[in-house]
Amino acid sequence: VTYKLYYWPSIPGRGEYVRLALEEAGAEYEDVAREPGGVKLLQALLASGSPRPLAPPVLVAGELVIAQTALILEWLAPRLGLVQDGERERLAAAQHQLTIADLVDEAHDTHHPIDPMKYYDEQKEPARLRAAAFTSHRVPKYLGFFERVLGEREFLAGDALTYVDLSMFQVLEGLGYAFPKAFARTIANCPGLRGLRDRVATRPRIAAYLASDRRIAFNEKGIFRHYPELEA
Amino acid sequence: VTYKLYYWPSIPGRGEYVRLALEEAGAEYEDVAREPGGVKLLQALLASGSPRPLAPPVLVAGELVIAQTALILEWLAPRLGLVQDGERERLAAAQHQLTIADLVDEAHDTHHPIDPMKYYDEQKEPARLRAAAFTSHRVPKYLGFFERVLGEREFLAGDALTYVDLSMFQVLEGLGYAFPKAFARTIANCPGLRGLRDRVATRPRIAAYLASDRRIAFNEKGIFRHYPELEA
Numbered sequence: 001v002t003y004k005l006y007y008w009p010s011i012p013g014r015g016e017y018v019r020l021a022l023e024e025a026g027a028e029y030e031d032v033a034r035e036p037g038g039v040k041l042l043q044a045l046l047a048s049g050s051p052r053p054l055a056p057p058v059l060v061a062g063e064l065v066i067a068q069t070a071l072i073l074e075w076l077a078p079r080l081g082l083v084q085d086g087e088r089e090r091l092a093a094a095q096h097q098l099t100i101a102d103l104v105d106e107a108h109d110t111h112h113p114i115d116p117m118k119y120y121d122e123q124k125e126p127a128r129l130r131a132a133a134f135t136s137h138r139v140p141k142y143l144g145f146f147e148r149v150l151g152e153r154e155f156l157a158g159d160a161l162t163y164v165d166l167s168m169f170q171v172l173e174g175l176g177y178a179f180p181k182a183f184a185r186t187i188a189n190c191p192g193l194r195g196l197r198d199r200v201a202t203r204p205r206i207a208a209y210l211a212s213d214r215r216i217a218f219n220e221k222g223i224f225r226h227y228p229e230l231e232a
Numbered sequence: 233v234t235y236k237l238y239y240w241p242s243i244p245g246r247g248e249y250v251r252l253a254l255e256e257a258g259a260e261y262e263d264v265a266r267e268p269g270g271v272k273l274l275q276a277l278l279a280s281g282s283p284r285p286l287a288p289p290v291l292v293a294g295e296l297v298i299a300q301t302a303l304i305l306e307w308l309a310p311r312l313g314l315v316q317d318g319e320r321e322r323l324a325a326a327q328h329q330l331t332i333a334d335l336v337d338e339a340h341d342t343h344h345p346i347d348p349m350k351y352y353d354e355q356k357e358p359a360r361l362r363a364a365a366f367t368s369h370r371v372p373k374y375l376g377f378f379e380r381v382l383g384e385r386e387f388l389a390g391d392a393l394t395y396v397d398l399s400m401f402q403v404l405e406g407l408g409y410a411f412p413k414a415f416a417r418t419i420a421n422c423p424g425l426r427g428l429r430d431r432v433a434t435r436p437r438i439a440a441y442l443a444s445d446r447r448i449a450f451n452e453k454g455i456f457r458h459y460p461e462l463e464a
Contacts, residue, residue, distance in 0.1 A: 051381070091307065129355075
């Protein structure tokens with residue numbers, strides 16, 4: 001089966017968590033909306049997919065249409081060898097992925113604390129306050145939590161690499177991009193997560209992917225945005 | 233098996249979605265933190281559960297410990313008869329539940345747009361702005377979406393009642409509590425969801441549950457809070 005991923009073509013966003021899993025597994029996939037005319041196909045899928053997706057990413061696999069990042073990954077992982085067998089292991093991975101999704105939502109709201117439909121420029125002052133709260137205690141809370149989950153182990157959910165590790169890599173990269181100063185302070189206390197990030201970055205397929213033009217750079221239309229004034 | 237639910241005892245919050253499913257199914261469950269000394273047991277579970285939960289609700293079923301509301305429900309539903317058999321049906325329900333979770337997160341942030349660790353009183357002005365955006369176009373977007381998902385059918389995910397319908401009931405009740413004026417305007421355009429809410433409310437076990445002292449009323453420590461100034 002060739003998987004079809006539908007996601008906005010100009011940002012890593014929530015699509016990137018799915019991409020990292022597909023890339024690590026060496027799976028065949030089409031990144032539909034990045035091909036000519038692909039955004040129209042994405043819009044058509046949002047308008048008529050069944051079950052109807054509210055927003056991308058959406059994965060199409062044969063007859064199945066699956067939206068919501070964490071659910072896509074939960075479904076894909078056993079097929080890609082990115083979760084261990086066993087109910088406990090699958091549930092642990094899914095649980096941690098949902099907690100990562102909560103952190104990603106909070107990262108988004110640092111630049112859109114009032115209204116996701118308005119521009120950042122229209123909500124800069126509350127954004128400054130929310131970003132201060134996010135970097136001063138929310139990020140330490142989440143990363144401290146995952147540091148404890150990791151403990152002395154190499155991977156977050158079980159004895160082998162899972163999609164959760166790939167997603168955590170992306171979150172760490174994103175936080176380092178958006179809030180370099182605050183992130184440096186927090187990650188200094190998280191040796192386990194630093195090791196995890198390096199282990200993921202140097203996996204052969206991930207390293208090749210990161211060096212390719214398939215990898216979309218963080219930018220100020222995405223979820224992790226670097227606005228220096230939000231770190232002042 | 234007797235399910236053990238761990239959730240803060242004084243608010244409906246995210247625990248309520250799990251309670252509604254257990255109640256509709258007539259399942260045996262302990263609402264642990266509502267029993268004497270139960271909050272300490274909840275705190276102990278947060279400190280030492282495996283996989284470690286970041287926050288409640290947490291469901292304990294035999295050896296399994298499951299956190300994250302949508303995951304708890306996805307796991308429980310086949311055991312409670314609250315989702316149809318078949319991969320498509322299970323995925324559709326899980327997807328919609330995650331979209332409901334997104335709406336619930338946004339409802340929470342109407343009173344905590346800056347910092348979830350500070351009091352509402354410390355963020356009233358941005359709360360007013362966020363609540364205005366939420367009621368004027370976010371709620372219509374989400375409810376319009378689910379109205380289209382429902383279409384002419386009776387239930388949101390398939391041909392029979394699922395946990396998604398129960399959760400949507402709770403969201404509609406919560407929105408009506410928190411933002412009665414704006415909700416009345418929006419729900420006027422959603423005849424399908426109005427019908428769904430009535431169908432859920434009048435199911436015998438749900439009606440009995442709602443009339444019991446097991447049902448926790450919405451209040452201003454929870455997710456759906458009624459602050460009249462946020463509707464001004």
